[in-house]
Amino acid sequence: xxxxxxxxxxxxxxxxxxxxxxxxxxxxxxxxxxxxxxxxxxxxxxxxxxxxxxxxxxxxxxxxxxxxxxxxxxxxxxxxxxxxxxxxxxxxxxxxxxxxxxxxxxxxxxxxxxxxxxxxxxxxxxxxxxxxxxxxxxxxxxxxxxxxxxxxxxxxxxxxxxxxxxxxxxxxxxxxxxxxxxxxxxxxxxxxxxxxxxxxxxxxxxxxxxxxxxxxxxxxxxxxxxxxxxxxxxxxxxxxxxxxxxxxxxxxxxxxxxxxxxxxxxxxxxxxxxxxxxxxxxxxxxxxxxxxxxxxxxxxxxxxxxxxxxxxxxxxxxxxxxxxxxxxxxxxxxxxxxxxxxxxxxxxxxxx
Amino acid sequence: xxxxxxxxxxxxxxxxxxxxxxxxxxxxxxxxxxxxxxxxxxxxxxxxxxxxxxxxxxxxxxxxxxxxxxxxxxxxxxxxxxxxxxxxxxxxxxxxxxxxxxxxxxxxxxxxxxxxxxxxxxxxxxxxxxxxxxxxxxxxxxxxxxxxxxxxxxxxxxxxxxxxxxxxxxxxxxxxxxxxxxxxxxxxxxxxxxxxxxxxxxxxxxxxxxxxxxxxxxxxxxxxxxxxxxxxxxxxxxxxxxxxxxxxxxxxxxxxxxxxxxxxxxxxxxxxxxxxxxxxxxxxxxxxxxxxxxxxxxxxxx
Numbered sequence: 001x002x003x004x005x006x007x008x009x010x011x012x013x014x015x016x017x018x019x020x021x022x023x024x025x026x027x028x029x030x031x032x033x034x035x036x037x038x039x040x041x042x043x044x045x046x047x048x049x050x051x052x053x054x055x056x057x058x059x060x061x062x063x064x065x066x067x068x069x070x071x072x073x074x075x076x077x078x079x080x081x082x083x084x085x086x087x088x089x090x091x092x093x094x095x096x097x098x099x100x101x102x103x104x105x106x107x108x109x110x111x112x113x114x115x116x117x118x119x120x121x122x123x124x125x126x127x128x129x130x131x132x133x134x135x136x137x138x139x140x141x142x143x144x145x146x147x148x149x150x151x152x153x154x155x156x157x158x159x160x161x162x163x164x165x166x167x168x169x170x171x172x173x174x175x176x177x178x179x180x181x182x183x184x185x186x187x188x189x190x191x192x193x194x195x196x197x198x199x200x201x202x203x204x205x206x207x208x209x210x211x212x213x214x215x216x217x218x219x220x221x222x223x224x225x226x227x228x229x230x231x232x233x234x235x236x237x238x239x240x241x242x243x244x245x246x247x248x249x250x251x252x253x254x255x256x257x258x259x260x261x262x263x264x265x266x267x268x269x270x271x272x273x274x275x276x277x278x279x280x281x282x283x284x285x286x287x288x289x290x291x292x293x294x295x296x297x298x299x300x301x302x303x304x305x306x307x308x309x310x311x312x313x314x315x316x317x318x319x320x321x322x323x324x325x326x327x328x329x330x331x332x333x334x335x336x337x338x339x340x341x342x343x344x345x346x347x348x349x350x351x352x
Numbered sequence: 353x354x355x356x357x358x359x360x361x362x363x364x365x366x367x368x369x370x371x372x373x374x375x376x377x378x379x380x381x382x383x384x385x386x387x388x389x390x391x392x393x394x395x396x397x398x399x400x401x402x403x404x405x406x407x408x409x410x411x412x413x414x415x416x417x418x419x420x421x422x423x424x425x426x427x428x429x430x431x432x433x434x435x436x437x438x439x440x441x442x443x444x445x446x447x448x449x450x451x452x453x454x455x456x457x458x459x460x461x462x463x464x465x466x467x468x469x470x471x472x473x474x475x476x477x478x479x480x481x482x483x484x485x486x487x488x489x490x491x492x493x494x495x496x497x498x499x500x501x502x503x504x505x506x507x508x509x510x511x512x513x514x515x516x517x518x519x520x521x522x523x524x525x526x527x528x529x530x531x532x533x534x535x536x537x538x539x540x541x542x543x544x545x546x547x548x549x550x551x552x553x554x555x556x557x558x559x560x561x562x563x564x565x566x567x568x569x570x571x572x573x574x575x576x577x578x579x580x581x582x583x584x585x586x587x588x589x590x591x592x593x594x595x596x597x598x599x600x601x602x603x604x605x606x607x608x609x610x611x612x613x614x615x616x617x618x619x620x621x622x623x624x625x626x627x628x629x630x631x632x633x634x635x636x637x638x639x640x641x642x643x644x645x646x647x648x649x650x651x652x653x654x
Contacts, residue, residue: 017445190441191458194459195459196458
């Protein structure tokens with residue numbers, strides 16, 4: 001067997017046999033995905049809860065429509081006083097009663113967004129009833145269309161972001177810790193005294209890191225596309241593979257740099273954390289950049305992670321084609337090349 | 353044609369700041385020889401060995417190993433030398449057999465010899481054990497097996513028994529004797545005088561970056577002309593009787609042990625034997641520690 005293959009196999013075995021690194025690179029990001037995915041799952045279709053005081057024929061009529069049932073949840077209140085108490089405590093969003101043709105809506109301004117939604121909803125409900133009462137067909141109708149894929153759900157920005165974070169930390173920590181611990185226990189020196197070339201050692205490490213990144217991608221896709229999370233892959237999703245490879249190379253070079261300038265595993269871990277964690281927030285991995293303040297959006301252009309996150313998002317969830325992958329791949333490979341050059345200059349075989 | 357020396361070192365120099373770590377070291381090692389570099393910690397042994405292996409560049413002097421220059425990194429020399437480093441340098445979470453197999457592949461040889469190597473160093477039973485679970489002595493023997501997997505002509509060992517308990521040290525000595533018996537050239541550094549005396553055909557005694565003396569341990573001790581010290585249990589014969597019978601010798605008796613110090617122990621042993629007073633007999637000659645003491649004027653402290 002060649003030096004390259006045996007080194008790659010040794011590194012891969014070392015990785016697979018280390019429960020800690022498996023948890024850190026695969027299980028923990030997946031756990032985040034499952035937790036955040038479940039938390040945000042229902043958030044795209046908010047439901048309004050309304051307590052009905054006495055009989056409200058208009059409301060009873062309205063909830064016969066399936067469309068309205070999806071956004072309106074009606075419960076019956078024992079008395080008006082009890083209903084108002086429920087509204088005050090936030091157990092329901094509004095209480096409603098009807099006297100003749102008059103609908104009375106009680107709401108709380110404690111949550112202004114919800115109260116706005118409730119008022120708008122009932123206003124349109126009453127208008128629709130009025131329109132129907134005229135016996136004529138409506139003069140105008142409204143059709144709505146979301147600019148993203150109509151099925152865009154939180155999982156579609158959560159999965160690329162968390163995947164990018166998982167790949168970034170896996171590659172960075174893997175390279176930094178391997179380098180420092182091999183130097184510390186003098187395995188690097190020992191390797192220097194074998195005829196194996198530096199190229200073979202580097203190629204083995206790159207192969208293992210890329211393999212790990214692709215496994216992370218596969219695991220994420222498997223979980224995110226289950227019916228429960230419902231990620232819908234768009235046509236060019238597989239363009240995520242070259243982006244993930246470019247991203248893994250970038251973070252491998254960051255890890256190499258961190259491992260070259262630190263002397264102990266603790267220092268390498270701390271430095272890698274210092275780079276990766278802020279970048280996860282500033283590069284849009286944890287919080288979608290669209291929701292982030294303007295300054296974070298500006299800063300994100302300086303974060304290598306941004307290009308991995310947005311690149312994967314564009315081809316996997318936004319339905320963009322290969323042209324959307326070109327810029328992220330070019331930026332990621334460019335950063336990787338520069339950092340590798342710096343790391344090679346700072347690289348030491350030995351502690352002294 | 354005379355067989356060239358396997359290792360030739362001439363006037364080696366290495367300076368770290370103001371410290372002359374290696375200060376004009378010269379020695380030769382013949383093919384098949386078991387050679388030791390002996391000295392206290394900080395004497396410059398490891399630095400010397402690392403320059404000879406090709407891990408460090410010398411500031412001055414010449415090194416030739418098997419007729420080749422070890423520095424800069426020489427891929428033609430590397431397959432012909434085996435190196436065991438001070439720390440146990442292994443890949444994480446591989447078993448003993450996998451470690452040997454990986455090193456074999458690094459040298460471009462198959463792992464057919466892996467089992468043979470495990471047997472040579474007495475680790476057949478630990479073939480499937482991860483290196484993290486091996487004892488200090490087992491790990492040290494495995495690192496020697498890894499150094500031998502490509503059948504090198506020269507083996508370098510840096511403090512192989514450094515942190516081992518006495519039993520593990522003795523086991524390792526047996527392994528090293530077996531390796532030397534295969535005809536390999538072995539170069540070892542050690543700060544254990546007894547180890548150098550027992551294993552090495554020739555030793556170089558090193559201190560403060562310089563080699564003080566080179567030669568076979570027995571010859572170095574003999575040259576020292578150190579008197580023998582004969583001790584037996586007190587009681588059989590009195591110190592005065594001994595002094596009367598052996599006028600040239602120094603005799604002491606502390607009530608437990610009767611000690612006779614003599615250049616030539618023969619007559620004293622004959623007399624003690626004739627008096628049936630050999631109970632508890634021990635004869636101690638000079639050791640390399642005495643050689644070191646004489647050379648440096650100070651007590652040897654490893």
